[in-house]
Amino acid sequence: MKHLFKFSIYSFALALLVTSCSDDDDFTPSEPLGDYENGYFILHEGGGLITPVTYVDEDGTVEQNVFENVNPTADPIGAFKQDLFFDDTRAFIVSGGGQTVTVLNRYTFEFIATVTTDLINPRYGAVYNNKAYVTNSGDFGTSTDDFVTIIDLTDYSTTTIVIGKIAERIEAANGKLYIANGSFGSGNSVTVLDPSNLGSMTTIDLGMGNSPNSLEADDGFLYVLSGNSTSNGKVFKINLSDDAIDSSIDLPATLTSPRHLDIDGNTIYFTNSTSVYSFATGSTAVSDVPVMTYVSTSQFGSMYGFSARNNVLYIADAGDFASAGTAYEYDTSGNLLNTITTDVAPNSFHFN
Amino acid sequence: MKHIFILFFLISPFVVVSQTLDSIQNLDEVVLRADRLLKTFSKTQTTQVLSDSIIKRNTSSLTQLLNFNSPVYFKENGLGMVSSPSFRGTTAQQTAVIWNGININSQFNGQTDFSTINTRNFDEITIRHGGGSVLYGSGAIGGSIHLSDKVDFNMPFENNLFAGFGSFNTQDLSYGTRYADDKFSVGFTVTYTHSDNDYDYLDSDRKNLNGQFYNVGLSTTLGYKIDQKNILRYYNHVFDGERHFSLILPTEIRTKYRDFNTRQLLEWEGRYGKFLSVLRAAYLTESYKYFGNIENDNFTFAEAETFIGNYQLSYKWADNAKAMAVADINYTNGEGSSIVEASRTISAFSVLLNQRIKSFYYEATVRKEVTNTYESPLLFSLGVKQQFGDFYTVNVNGSKNFRIPTYNDLYWANAGNPNLSPETSHQIELGNQFNFKNGLFSLTGFYYDIENMIRWVPNTSGVWRPINTDNVVSYGLESRLQYSRQFKGHQLQLNANYAYTISENQFDNKQLIYVPYHKGSGSFNYAYNKLSVYWQTAYVGEVFIQSDNDPNRVVAPFWVHNLGLEYKPLDQCTLGFRIQNLFNKNYQSVANRYMPGINYNIYLTFNF
Numbered sequence: 001m002k003h004l005f006k007f008s009i010y011s012f013a014l015a016l017l018v019t020s021c022s023d024d025d026d027f028t029p030s031e032p033l034g035d036y037e038n039g040y041f042i043l044h045e046g047g048g049l050i051t052p053v054t055y056v057d058e059d060g061t062v063e064q065n066v067f068e069n070v071n072p073t074a075d076p077i078g079a080f081k082q083d084l085f086f087d088d089t090r091a092f093i094v095s096g097g098g099q100t101v102t103v104l105n106r107y108t109f110e111f112i113a114t115v116t117t118d119l120i121n122p123r124y125g126a127v128y129n130n131k132a133y134v135t136n137s138g139d140f141g142t143s144t145d146d147f148v149t150i151i152d153l154t155d156y157s158t159t160t161i162v163i164g165k166i167a168e169r170i171e172a173a174n175g176k177l178y179i180a181n182g183s184f185g186s187g188n189s190v191t192v193l194d195p196s197n198l199g200s201m202t203t204i205d206l207g208m209g210n211s212p213n214s215l216e217a218d219d220g221f222l223y224v225l226s227g228n229s230t231s232n233g234k235v236f237k238i239n240l241s242d243d244a245i246d247s248s249i250d251l252p253a254t255l256t257s258p259r260h261l262d263i264d265g266n267t268i269y270f271t272n273s274t275s276v277y278s279f280a281t282g283s284t285a286v287s288d289v290p291v292m293t294y295v296s297t298s299q300f301g302s303m304y305g306f307s308a309r310n311n312v313l314y315i316a317d318a319g320d321f322a323s324a325g326t327a328y329e330y331d332t333s334g335n336l337l338n339t340i341t342t343d344v345a346p347n348s349f350h351f352n
Numbered sequence: 353m354k355h356i357f358i359l360f361f362l363i364s365p366f367v368v369v370s371q372t373l374d375s376i377q378n379l380d381e382v383v384l385r386a387d388r389l390l391k392t393f394s395k396t397q398t399t400q401v402l403s404d405s406i407i408k409r410n411t412s413s414l415t416q417l418l419n420f421n422s423p424v425y426f427k428e429n430g431l432g433m434v435s436s437p438s439f440r441g442t443t444a445q446q447t448a449v450i451w452n453g454i455n456i457n458s459q460f461n462g463q464t465d466f467s468t469i470n471t472r473n474f475d476e477i478t479i480r481h482g483g484g485s486v487l488y489g490s491g492a493i494g495g496s497i498h499l500s501d502k503v504d505f506n507m508p509f510e511n512n513l514f515a516g517f518g519s520f521n522t523q524d525l526s527y528g529t530r531y532a533d534d535k536f537s538v539g540f541t542v543t544y545t546h547s548d549n550d551y552d553y554l555d556s557d558r559k560n561l562n563g564q565f566y567n568v569g570l571s572t573t574l575g576y577k578i579d580q581k582n583i584l585r586y587y588n589h590v591f592d593g594e595r596h597f598s599l600i601l602p603t604e605i606r607t608k609y610r611d612f613n614t615r616q617l618l619e620w621e622g623r624y625g626k627f628l629s630v631l632r633a634a635y636l637t638e639s640y641k642y643f644g645n646i647e648n649d650n651f652t653f654a655e656a657e658t659f660i661g662n663y664q665l666s667y668k669w670a671d672n673a674k675a676m677a678v679a680d681i682n683y684t685n686g687e688g689s690s691i692v693e694a695s696r697t698i699s700a701f702s703v704l705l706n707q708r709i710k711s712f713y714y715e716a717t718v719r720k721e722v723t724n725t726y727e728s729p730l731l732f733s734l735g736v737k738q739q740f741g742d743f744y745t746v747n748v749n750g751s752k753n754f755r756i757p758t759y760n761d762l763y764w765a766n767a768g769n770p771n772l773s774p775e776t777s778h779q780i781e782l783g784n785q786f787n788f789k790n791g792l793f794s795l796t797g798f799y800y801d802i803e804n805m806i807r808w809v810p811n812t813s814g815v816w817r818p819i820n821t822d823n824v825v826s827y828g829l830e831s832r833l834q835y836s837r838q839f840k841g842h843q844l845q846l847n848a849n850y851a852y853t854i855s856e857n858q859f860d861n862k863q864l865i866y867v868p869y870h871k872g873s874g875s876f877n878y879a880y881n882k883l884s885v886y887w888q889t890a891y892v893g894e895v896f897i898q899s900d901n902d903p904n905r906v907v908a909p910f911w912v913h914n915l916g917l918e919y920k921p922l923d924q925c926t927l928g929f930r931i932q933n934l935f936n937k938n939y940q941s942v943a944n945r946y947m948p949g950i951n952y953n954i955y956l957t958f959n960f
Contacts, residue, residue: 048944049600075601076601078600097604098601098604099603120605121605141650142650184815300809300810322865322898
């Protein structure tokens with residue numbers, strides 16, 4: 001909690017309900033799944049009981065307070081919404097302050113359940129084989145107690161397994177779970193968890209000082225971005241068949257705080273400060289010329305969240321963490337496509 | 353072990369001296385305070401003394417006392433929880449708490465949590481408005497709150513007992529005793545406050561969870577007149593408290609916090625003709641333990657000890673004129689779970705001057721600190737006061753004050769910034785006081801320009817670190833009305849405070865969050881014969897909770913009232929009954945932190 005601002009926020013704000021008026025859907029090939037099936041959610045990490053997401057529809061219309069509008073009688077979700085992840089039909093919101101995982105219908109946003117057991121300072125989640133795996137910091141003073149909560153998605157019962165290293169971002173790939181053991185520059189490995197054999201946990205060492213902060217699997221490989229306070233940042237390419245490091249690429253030394261690795265098609269994107277960089281999945285070198293740079297008035301909340309999808313770059317700017325945030329959509333040439341006002345501290349994008 | 357030692361040290365002299373009780377000598381009472389500067393160099397600023405009778409009519413929390421009796425605003429995380437003041441639009445770290453003349457703001461976070469001060473431990477509480485860094489050091493920018501003990505001579509043996517019981521299983525107990533002859537003086541007070549604090553939220557089926565707290569306080573004073581010119585005085589205060597932190601949602605992790613603080617001060621005062629010499633030595637300890645999950649025994653902690661040596665020499669250079677030189681050395685050593693042991697030494701030198709020339713008065717002070725930890729600015733103040741007959745007094749005071757970087761700011765592991773500068777404030781105020789037959793009215797305008805505000809912000813790697821960044825301008829008006837009247841056995845008293853404050857970040861000219869434009873308080877007392885009835889009220893205007901001043905993100909204004917009734921069956925004894933939040937108003941001080949609805953207290957005071 002010490003790393004986060006302490007400002008609490010009113011739970012129910014003015015509803016900026018914008019009704020969508022699309023009367024041009026001449027052919028509907030399948031039964032609609034819900035009002036939110038064709039857009040994306042921006043998650044709010046702010047303190048207090050602020051609304052969890054801002055919704056942006058495919059036609060650009062924005063809806064605030066989706067959760068409250070759909071579920072007027074549900075209890076508010078706790079502070080510090082850290083992560084949102086999906087399975088085929090459900091969305092899961094991790095609240096670090098509320099110590100909960102809230103389960104919703106991902107297309108209608110209707111409330112389904114709240115998981116409150118076996119969670120101590122939960123962080124990120126991923127789904128594999130009808131189970132959700134949620135990393136937990138446990139006691140902030142130590143990383144040896146960091147653990148994963150395993151939620152059975154049929155009845156939302158929980159069990160835990162201790163990771164024993166920093167447990168942050170988590171990715172499901174090739175029948176396993178990959179957990180980045182990196183936080184604020186500490187930790188330099190990836191833990192591999194095999195759901196069919198939880199006892200056989202293995203570790204991929206990234207080398208001294210290479211602290212992983214984001215990861216994504218693509219086409220048989222896991223790509224892990226690491227920062228290093230005394231050396232170059234790196235992108236590791238890990239072969240999912242044997243969990244060995246296939247290769248690694250040094251990032252330009254001028255990029256001192258690379259973050260937010262995200263893969264779109266065959267392009268790997270990442271950010272540094274207010275700039276976005278990219279390279280092709282097969283390439284062996286990374287240019288220090290950015291794809292684009294955006295202008296932020298934020299002293300310290302710039303590029304708080306980032307995603308690349310279908311050649312659109314999504315950037316979240318958290319401002320001063322104590323006021324409304326902003327999200328931007330840019331094309332890959334750096335042209336601004338859309339600007340969205342969000343609630344406090346937007347930290348990530350989640351696409352339906 | 354350390355606790356036991358300190359307790360023993362505290363109690364043993366009391367036990368010895370209390371056996372030397374002898375006949376009561378009815379000589380002139382000599383009352384002296386360790387906090388001399390509050391009387392001698394605060395005349396061009398507003399001070400407001402809260403007497404024993406006011407203190408008794410409030411709960412033992414300093415937050416509650418000041419909320420109903422001063423223009424100071426409190427950001428309170430629910431009843432009894434962490435409570436930070438904002439005085440004239442400044443931050444909690446810019447309000448100094450002074451115990452018998454010594455600044456006791458925490459070395460770690462630079463502020464005093466007003467929920468950790470039990471008011472019943474002190475004889476007198478004074479609110480001093482405006483800057484005072486020359487006199488009181490770091491943090492005396494918005495104003496300062498002074499906790500003072502008396503060391504009297506020639507006093508009868510006196511005991512007083514206070515026992516209060518209230519809703520939510522709240523106990524508020526204190527016992528004090530004092531005795532003084534013409535050579536020795538001894539006083540001792542013990543306080544105990546406990547509350548389950550599990551009040552129901554209004555308009556909700558929820559209640560305040562994990563909000564329980566208790567604290568124990570001990571204070572001791574000793575005085576010894578060596579001869580007609582030399583007096584030794586000793587002051588001691590020990591506070592031991594534990595609070596659980598209440599939850600916003602029932603699923604949150606339950607946490608708690610323990611405080612253990614000790615303060616000791618020994619002073620030797622000598623009066624030699626026109627000279628007054630005061631040598632003081634103080635030893636302070638503070639420690640906290642934070643249990644981030646009460647399900648296990650893990651905690652984080654920090655502890656610090658501070659030694660202070662202080663010498664004041666004042667010289668009466670003319671009638672109604674005084675010059676003073678002060679040398680001060682302050683050594684602190686502290687460490688914690690996230691702070692590697694660090695020590696710092698700060699030396700300070702001050703020169704102070706005042707003079708009254710008929711109806712005109714001035715005071716001028718200057719202070720320079722020397723330390724290797726940061727660059728310390730020259731601090732000063734200049735004040736003048738002019739009286740126009742009995743009716744009207746005007747005063748002007750301008751000063752430069754500061755708030756030094758704390759241990760957390762400087763030494764927090766992997767985050768502390770050793771290159772921080774102190775926050776500085778240039779400020780000026782103009783006060784008008786109108787005295788009329790049965791009361792007074794005062795109106796003070798103030799203007800502050802505060803630079804280099806220290807703020808924790810994330811760097812490019814996402815690590816939060818403190819930097820000197822913000823510039824805030826704060827200005828406004830404070831007004832106060834006092835009225836009292838007696839006729840045919842009826843007594844009436846009326847007190848009211850109101851402050852209007854604009855406090856803007858110069859980056860975007862937005863009002864600071866959790867600084868209300870309006871704060872008011874008032875009390876009314878009517879007594880006849882053995883009965884008295886009193887009413888207390890506090891009004892807090894709307895506060896923004898987002899720095900963009902989004903009008904939809906506010907804590908709504910609230911106006912709450914208490915009503916009390918007292919009956920004195922005997923001169924020595926008072927029975928009281930108080931209804932708090934009389935109109936059962938559902939209000940919050942901090943967003944999502946609900947305060948209790950109507951609740952009740954009964955109390956008994958007994959002097960013997």
